[in-house]
Amino acid sequence: MAEGLLTADAARSLVGSVDAFLFDCDGVIWKGDELIQGVPETLELLRKLGKKLVFVTNNSRKSRRQYSKKFKTLGLEVTEEEIFTSSFAAAMFLKLNKFSPEKKVYVVGEDGILDELKLAGFECFGGPEDGKKNIMLEANFYFDHDKSVGAVIVGLDQYFNYYKMQYASLCIRENPGCLFIATNRDPTGHMTSAQEWPGAGTMVAAVSCSVQKEPIVVGKPSSFLMDFLLKSFNLETSRMCMVGDRLDTDILFGQNTGCKTLLVLSGVTTLPELQDASNTIHPDLYTNSVYDLVKLLQQ
Numbered sequence: 001m002a003e004g005l006l007t008a009d010a011a012r013s014l015v016g017s018v019d020a021f022l023f024d025c026d027g028v029i030w031k032g033d034e035l036i037q038g039v040p041e042t043l044e045l046l047r048k049l050g051k052k053l054v055f056v057t058n059n060s061r062k063s064r065r066q067y068s069k070k071f072k073t074l075g076l077e078v079t080e081e082e083i084f085t086s087s088f089a090a091a092m093f094l095k096l097n098k099f100s101p102e103k104k105v106y107v108v109g110e111d112g113i114l115d116e117l118k119l120a121g122f123e124c125f126g127g128p129e130d131g132k133k134n135i136m137l138e139a140n141f142y143f144d145h146d147k148s149v150g151a152v153i154v155g156l157d158q159y160f161n162y163y164k165m166q167y168a169s170l171c172i173r174e175n176p177g178c179l180f181i182a183t184n185r186d187p188t189g190h191m192t193s194a195q196e197w198p199g200a201g202t203m204v205a206a207v208s209c210s211v212q213k214e215p216i217v218v219g220k221p222s223s224f225l226m227d228f229l230l231k232s233f234n235l236e237t238s239r240m241c242m243v244g245d246r247l248d249t250d251i252l253f254g255q256n257t258g259c260k261t262l263l264v265l266s267g268v269t270t271l272p273e274l275q276d277a278s279n280t281i282h283p284d285l286y287t288n289s290v291y292d293l294v295k296l297l298q299q
């Protein structure tokens with residue numbers, strides 16, 4: 001079914017039929033470190049209308065606490081409880097699956113994942129520290145790894161290297177029962193406001209290829225995050241609207257979990273891509289940016 005353009009009528013009916021708006025961040029709220037125009041007015045209006053706001057990001061580089069600081073820096077009042085990151089989801093996945101505190105977690109990713117794991121009480125290592133490590137492929141070189149690692153988490157990692165790839169691969173391949181968890185599989189993202197960069201999916205693909213195994217994905221479009229969200233808030237998915245800029249993560253996540261979906265064209269997806277015959281993911285509604293909600297509701 002083809003998506004509909006967000007009109008004034010559609011905006012009124014959408015706002016009337018949902019209690020909560022779930023926002024992706026990158027490409028919806030901001031691009032890199034730049035706030036997208038009209039976001040403060042939009043959030044203010046929705047809050048005034050009594051809507052619950054939740055921010056759901058696949059970017060695992062920061063923890064919830066760090067994200068709440070980023071919102072503040074951009075002039076937005078958002079609490080940690082309103083933020084769901086894939087780094088937090090990874091830690092909660094281990095917690096809900098009763099991951100043994102005796103075991104360690106190896107992290108291919110950045111501080112966000114390490115911080116959330118530590119907050120949840122897990123011992124972890126890797127991360128930016130291992131980005132400084134080099135290996136020399138010399139004759140008879142043997143690479144040792146910690147046999148007590150029971151889970152490997154792979155997320156976006158600007159310090160990704162061959163050392164980490166080997167470490168992660170050895171743990172997954174040789175430690176019995178070692179979990180292989182991906183924060184998300186986004187191919188790209190606006191890591192800076194100037195252009196698109198390779199996403200966590202590229203690091204996940206490298207490790208997955210090496211171990212010949214598929215990871216457990218905890219971020220969008222996996223429903224794990226939603227299950228967790230539903231436990232945290234008393235909400236019904238049919239009374240939620242997922243607002244995002246990516247079809248294969250945000251919109252699919254919304255559809256997989258039974259939410260209404262609104263695609264904004266302020267991020268990675270373009271109108272020609274949305275309308276291309278090869279596209280199979282169709283949001284309920286689409287518009288240029290979240291600010292249109294304010295403009296249309298005032299009409």
Ligand SMILES: [Mg+2]
Nearest residue numbers: 024026027245
């Ligand atoms: Mg996005």
